[in-house]
Amino acid sequence: MASAAKSPGRPSAHRAAIGRSVAARLEGDPRITRVPIEQAEVYYCLDFLTDEECAVLIEVIDAGRRPSTLLSQSAEPGFRTSESCDMDRYSPIIRPIDERVADLLGLEPAHGETMQGQRYAPSQQFRAHHDYFHESEPYWAAMQGQGGQRTWTAMAYLNEVEEGGATWFPLAGIRIPPRKRMLLIWNNMAADGAPNDATLHEGMAVVTGTKYIFTKWFRENRWLKTAD
Numbered sequence: 001m002a003s004a005a006k007s008p009g010r011p012s013a014h015r016a017a018i019g020r021s022v023a024a025r026l027e028g029d030p031r032i033t034r035v036p037i038e039q040a041e042v043y044y045c046l047d048f049l050t051d052e053e054c055a056v057l058i059e060v061i062d063a064g065r066r067p068s069t070l071l072s073q074s075a076e077p078g079f080r081t082s083e084s085c086d087m088d089r090y091s092p093i094i095r096p097i098d099e100r101v102a103d104l105l106g107l108e109p110a111h112g113e114t115m116q117g118q119r120y121a122p123s124q125q126f127r128a129h130h131d132y133f134h135e136s137e138p139y140w141a142a143m144q145g146q147g148g149q150r151t152w153t154a155m156a157y158l159n160e161v162e163e164g165g166a167t168w169f170p171l172a173g174i175r176i177p178p179r180k181r182m183l184l185i186w187n188n189m190a191a192d193g194a195p196n197d198a199t200l201h202e203g204m205a206v207v208t209g210t211k212y213i214f215t216k217w218f219r220e221n222r223w224l225k226t227a228d
């Protein structure tokens with residue numbers, strides 16, 4: 001997930017096809033709006049969650065939170081200071097939400113990694129990074145056997161944040177302030193199926209309040225090992 005490498009990966013017809021089919025599904029959904037930028041495919045769905053779902057998800061995150069981790073060993077201190085929580089996809093609370101996200105995108109739930117909750121207290125942040133894997137990094141060999149590249153990201157905001165905590169895409173030139181119940185969705189790949197550098201994004205530091213989100217990353221192939 002380091003952001004410095006020059007060539008993060010090669011074009012892929014398979015990923016390009018996933019990109020086209022998800023984009024077509026999102027474009028055909030009246031609840032979804034595309035952010036008007038050319039550099040990347042970014043969409044949002046305003047009231048994806050109910051207030052009740054947000055409240056329960058926050059409880060789950062608070063009960064299971066631990067310091068967030070990074071794949072890349074080379075990140076500087078302070079790069080990702082939030083707390084995270086792996087959410088049990090088979091729990092009666094998480095499963096329907098998890099499957100609703102996959103259905104919205106038209107992707108197999110089995111391609112989705114475990115949903116991750118994130119909590120940011122004041123000053124906590126996740127500095128600019130890509131969600132896709134850099135295919136020149138040592139971790140890539142292992143990732144290929146676990147579903148391959150990350151294609152789409154879906155991220156939900158679970159509360160209003162008093163100040164700070166926007167999701168900033170510095171290369172695409174957009175800054176999304178947290179908005180309770182909203183799902184933000186983007187394609188980490190370019191039209192040719194190669195990683196899209198313009199999807200670089202940052203979870204900006206929270207200034208006042210606490211920020212809760214969940215993140216759902218989808219792989220190009222099946223991520224779940226077991227039949228479900």
Ligand SMILES: O=C(O)CCC(=O)C(=O)O
Nearest residue numbers: 126166167202203204215
């Ligand atoms: O906190 C945010 O707004 C961004 C989080 C993020 O980029 C991630 O979890 O991959």
Ligand SMILES: [Fe+2]
Nearest residue numbers: 129130131201
């Ligand atoms: Fe991210």
